Amino acid sequence: MPTQTKxxxxxxRELKVSCGSCxxxxxxxxxxxxxxxLETLDESIQHKPSVEKGQALFHAGESLKSVHAIRSGSFKTxxxxxxxxxxxxxxxxxxxxxxxxxxxxxxxRCTAVALESSTTCALDLDDLEKLCCSLGGxxxxxxxxxxxxxxxxxxxxxxxxxxKGEERLAAFLLSxxxxxxxxxxxxxxxxxxxxxxxxxxxxxxAVETLSRMFSRMQEEQIIHTNRRHVRILNMAALCTLAQAxxxxxxxxxx
Amino acid sequence: MPTQTKxxxxxxRELKVSCGSCxxxxxxxxxxxxxxxLETLDESIQHKPSVEKGQALFHAGESLKSVHAIRSGSFKTxxxxxxxxxxxxxxxxxxxxxxxxxxxxxxxRCTAVALESSTTCALDLDDLEKLCCSLGGxxxxxxxxxxxxxxxxxxxxxxxxxxKGEERLAAFLLSxxxxxxxxxxxxxxxxxxxxxxxxxxxxxxAVETLSRMFSRMQEEQIIHTNRRHVRILNMAALCTLAQAxxxxxxxxxx
DNA sequence: CGGCTTTTTGAACCCCATCAATATCCGTGG
DNA sequence: CCACGGATATTGATGGGGTTCAAAAAGCCG
Numbered sequence: 001m002p003t004q005t006k007x008x009x010x011x012x013r014e015l016k017v018s019c020g021s022c023x024x025x026x027x028x029x030x031x032x033x034x035x036x037x038l039e040t041l042d043e044s045i046q047h048k049p050s051v052e053k054g055q056a057l058f059h060a061g062e063s064l065k066s067v068h069a070i071r072s073g074s075f076k077t078x079x080x081x082x083x084x085x086x087x088x089x090x091x092x093x094x095x096x097x098x099x100x101x102x103x104x105x106x107x108x109r110c111t112a113v114a115l116e117s118s119t120t121c122a123l124d125l126d127d128l129e130k131l132c133c134s135l136g137g138x139x140x141x142x143x144x145x146x147x148x149x150x151x152x153x154x155x156x157x158x159x160x161x162x163x164k165g166e167e168r169l170a171a172f173l174l175s176x177x178x179x180x181x182x183x184x185x186x187x188x189x190x191x192x193x194x195x196x197x198x199x200x201x202x203x204x205x206a207v208e209t210l211s212r213m214f215s216r217m218q219e220e221q222i223i224h225t226n227r228r229h230v231r232i233l234n235m236a237a238l239c240t241l242a243q244a245x246x247x248x249x250x251x252x253x254x
Numbered sequence: 255m256p257t258q259t260k261x262x263x264x265x266x267r268e269l270k271v272s273c274g275s276c277x278x279x280x281x282x283x284x285x286x287x288x289x290x291x292l293e294t295l296d297e298s299i300q301h302k303p304s305v306e307k308g309q310a311l312f313h314a315g316e317s318l319k320s321v322h323a324i325r326s327g328s329f330k331t332x333x334x335x336x337x338x339x340x341x342x343x344x345x346x347x348x349x350x351x352x353x354x355x356x357x358x359x360x361x362x363r364c365t366a367v368a369l370e371s372s373t374t375c376a377l378d379l380d381d382l383e384k385l386c387c388s389l390g391g392x393x394x395x396x397x398x399x400x401x402x403x404x405x406x407x408x409x410x411x412x413x414x415x416x417x418k419g420e421e422r423l424a425a426f427l428l429s430x431x432x433x434x435x436x437x438x439x440x441x442x443x444x445x446x447x448x449x450x451x452x453x454x455x456x457x458x459x460a461v462e463t464l465s466r467m468f469s470r471m472q473e474e475q476i477i478h479t480n481r482r483h484v485r486i487l488n489m490a491a492l493c494t495l496a497q498a499x500x501x502x503x504x505x506x507x508x
Numbered sequence: 509c510g511g512c513t514t515t516t517t518g519a520a521c522c523c524c525a526t527c528a529a530t531a532t533c534c535g536t537g538g
Numbered sequence: 539c540c541a542c543g544g545a546t547a548t549t550g551a552t553g554g555g556g557t558t559c560a561a562a563a564a565g566c567c568g
Contacts, residue, residue, distance in 0.1 A: 079408050079409075079411075079412055081412065081416065081497040081498075082497055082498065082499060083497040085416045085497075086416075087408075087411055087412040087415045087416050089408045089411050089412075100400075100401070100404055101401065101404045101405055101408060102401065103397045103398060103400055103401030103404070104398055104399075104400075104401025104402040104403075104404065104405045105398070105401065105405075106398075109405055109408065110408065129390075129393060129394075129397075132386075132387070133386070133387035136383075139383060140383075143357045143383075144357060144358055144359070144360075145358075146354075146357055146358075146400055147354070147355065147356065147357030147358025147359065148358040149404060150354055150355045150357070150358065150403060150404060150407065151355055151358045151359075151363055153404065153407035153408065153411065154333050154341075154343045154355060154363065154364065154407065155333075156411060157333075157341055157343050157407065157410060157411065157414065158333055158335065158341040158343075160411065160414035160415055160458055161341045161414055161455065161456075161457075161458035162335065162339045162340075162341050162458075164523075164524095165523075165524070195545090195546065195547085196546070196547060196548095197546080197547095201415065202415075203415075204414055204415035204416075205524075205525090206524070206525050206526075207546095207547080207548095208524090208525075208526080208527095208547095208548080208549085208550095209523085209524055209525070211547060211548055211549080212524090212548085212549080214547090214548090215548070215549080227532080227533075227546080227547070243335040243336055243337040243339075244335075244336065245336060418555075418556095419555075419556070449513090449514065449515090450514070450515060450516095451514080451515095459556075459557090460556070460557050460558075461514095461515080461516095462515095462516080462517085462518095462556085462557075462558080462559095463555085463556055463557070465515060465516055465517080466516085466517080466556090468515090468516090469516075469517085481514080481515070481564085481565075482514095
């Protein structure tokens, strides 16, 4: 704890990396930009110090100055009712944009909490808007990322509205698998950065029910799981459960 | 039916109205633009013939050429699983933008079906992008409407994940009430353009359950309802049920 | 009126929430 | 090194909200 501030100061220098050298550029805003355009984008990006596990990147109600691209780690976004109950609206992995929900009222509507020690890049919204005008590729990619956010929400809507507990978990694991694979990780053997409680909330289930679903899918030899570690044993069965096409939750042929 | 084509041809001329004279301009994309800017926007807008009840404005899988602003009537958007079950992701009223979910892959991911005879304005996406560069107000409004779409999705997520049946219905009616009021209609006495079946699907309930919720809220003197007609008798109680602040589902003080 | 869709109501069952208890992991300190 | 406490996760038992099956009632339109 006491040494943390020193480490942070060090990191701040270390983190002065560019979009061009970032391993996530193909997923993030830089996608499709040439090296000159990347330089322009770089100038508007602010590399933030790490957010520690459990800390908030931003809170609901705060005015929206910038959107954040995740560089490492992971986040959850939470909205809450006046009665105090909360709903997790998404989990965010490196390369994904967080804070888009604030565009409506120029004010964050959810709170973003780090699931582990994480780093982000902040993109000033005014700068981003201006850049979008001069860089068509950036504009298109920004809109694509917005579209993905909406699509993702619709997928969960479908899960919450139509699926049974086990199917929801299957869809969740499949979505995670696919996204991890895009980031160069194993799609069949991975670590969950969030506790059961968060997954349950996200999927609209009680923790106990979720735990039973994990156990049942283990009995059915679909997955092997030990706490936060997950290995997918039968991908086909998982897809069937999730009512998805083999090896993909949301990619459609066209 | 046979006379329809003639009527359509007539309507096409009739519908050549401008954003400036549109009663929805304060809610729609024109919001915040001056008269000169409105003219520019008008040139990119295509007034479409009416879509009849049950007809689709666009289908899932079609490539995304434009987004649509609703001018009159109402729509539902539906996503579907491979197993055939479908989930309604939203109901759209005049002044609202439909088709934003397609931004992700430049392809519609949902099907938009008219709930009644409706008219729309089509905005070519390429034109809209270009206009957003020159018209800062338009750009901001476009982003706001996108933000509203995301916020709305998160509200339903909260409803599906946290609320009981009766609470979901309360939240739904309250959201509708507020949106109708913004369009100059009575917020406590209105007509539902969608059947029970659609509301039930949207709220993740069985039709029978939804019908019981309607009946129960009538017994509780919170609403009076006769089929598609709804009158709100006890707004405070409705807000309490929906876990919302009095007279608003999603507006926050700040 | 007759056939259709839409809506409501009834009864039985089931999935899941809830309450309760145990088990496992992890960090801290003895 | 092990003991201890707290957070996390699993498992069991019970009950309730909602689905499902079934059917009647009410509107719509020919």
